[in-house]
Amino acid sequence: MRHFKFLLACALIIISIHVSAQQMPRYVKIATPLAYCIVKLSDLTPVHRDNFIKLAKAGYFDKTTFNRILKGFVIQGGDPDLLYEKGKKLNAQQFWIKPEFDTTLFHKRGVLAMGRDVNPGKESFTTQIYFVDGKLYNDTQLDALAKRRGRLIPPAQREVYKTIGGTPSLDGDYTIFGEIVKNIDFIDKVTAVKVNREGNPDVPVTMKVTVLNDKQAAAELK
Numbered sequence: 001m002r003h004f005k006f007l008l009a010c011a012l013i014i015i016s017i018h019v020s021a022q023q024m025p026r027y028v029k030i031a032t033p034l035a036y037c038i039v040k041l042s043d044l045t046p047v048h049r050d051n052f053i054k055l056a057k058a059g060y061f062d063k064t065t066f067n068r069i070l071k072g073f074v075i076q077g078g079d080p081d082l083l084y085e086k087g088k089k090l091n092a093q094q095f096w097i098k099p100e101f102d103t104t105l106f107h108k109r110g111v112l113a114m115g116r117d118v119n120p121g122k123e124s125f126t127t128q129i130y131f132v133d134g135k136l137y138n139d140t141q142l143d144a145l146a147k148r149r150g151r152l153i154p155p156a157q158r159e160v161y162k163t164i165g166g167t168p169s170l171d172g173d174y175t176i177f178g179e180i181v182k183n184i185d186f187i188d189k190v191t192a193v194k195v196n197r198e199g200n201p202d203v204p205v206t207m208k209v210t211v212l213n214d215k216q217a218a219a220e221l222k
Contacts, residue, residue, distance in 0.1 A: 027217040028056060028178070029210040030186075032066065034193070037186035038212075038220050039112050041178040045100035048114055048177035051126050056209040060093055060127065066205040068198070071191040072135045073167060076115060076199075077207060079127040084117055096123035105176040106157045108166040109134045110187060112178035124175050131180070133187050134166035145169060182220060 026041045026049065041049045055061060066077035079094065097114075099122045107113070115128035137145075142161060145168055146153050153161070153168060161168050180186060194202045212220065 026053065027181075027212045027220070028053075029212055029216075029220065031208045031210070032186075032190060032205050034205065035186045035189040036183060037180045038182035038217075039178045040181045042102075042105060042176065044102040044105060045175055045177040047097055048100055048124065048175050051097060052114075052129070052177060053211055055093060055127065056211050058093075061129075061207055061209040064127075064207065065201075066190060066207060067200060069191055069193060069195050069201055069205070070133070070199045072133055074130040074132055074134075075187065075190050076128065076130040077205075078115070078129045079125065081115075081117060081128075084125055084128075094125070094127050096121075097126055098123055099175045100177075101172060101175065103154075106160075106166070107132050107134065107168060107170045107174075107176065108157075108160045108179075109164050110180040110184050111166075111176050112180070113170075113174050113176040116174065122173055122175075131187060131190075132167050132170075133191055136163070136165045137161045137168065142168065 028039050028041065030037055030039060041052065043049070061078055064078045066075050067080050068074075068076035070076075082088075083094065084090070096116070096119070105111070109132055111132050113130055113132070114124035114126075115130050116122065116124045139158070139162070142153055142158055149169070149172075151172060153171075157168075160166065190205060193205060196202070
């Protein structure tokens with residue numbers, strides 16, 4: 001009986017550790033020559049989160065740039081759209097993944113999401129990301145947007161769009177998988193660069209993505 005109790009206790013400890021590990025927030029550091037930010041990845045969109053972590057650990061994004069910078073809208077990075085155009089030969093990391101929509105995740109300023117082309121399933125590119133810059137909205141604008149799109153904007157989200165800003169027109173169309181939790185001015189510094197009419201920066205904005213361990217994340221967030 002004593003042996004059974006010992007085994008049971010061990011099993012419960014292992015389960016507890018496993019559950020805690022699953023619930024542990026995951027953080028990444030995204031750095032450019034202009035600034036860096038700390039992003040908390042969401043457990044509500046685990047396929048997108050894990051895809052991003054896998055590519056980040058492999059150094060995939062470190063070979064890419066923020067290639068389309070549209071102040072008041074988004075900062076797009078990773079692989080550009082043209083690499084996914086019909087007829088292009090994709091590499092092993094480039095494919096589409098099914099969307100993961102959660103109504104509690106919305107396009108407020110500072111969120112991180114996956115880009116995509118126009119496709120009926122709203123499937124995401126695995127290797128394209130964007131940060132939301134956005135703008136402030138008033139009730140009249142939000143009412144018009146909600147009517148045009150046929151979807152309500154919850155009061156709490158509406159308040160965020162009025163006070164913090166964002167891009168509500170993207171809600172329900174693109175998958176969000178994280179948000180900036182440190183150095184939100186990263187958005188201001190990156191969108192301050194000189195770009196052409198298409199939003200392509202005159203000087204490439206390189207990036208380095210680092211998946212943080214618990215100790216590193218704690219040090220960054222203290």
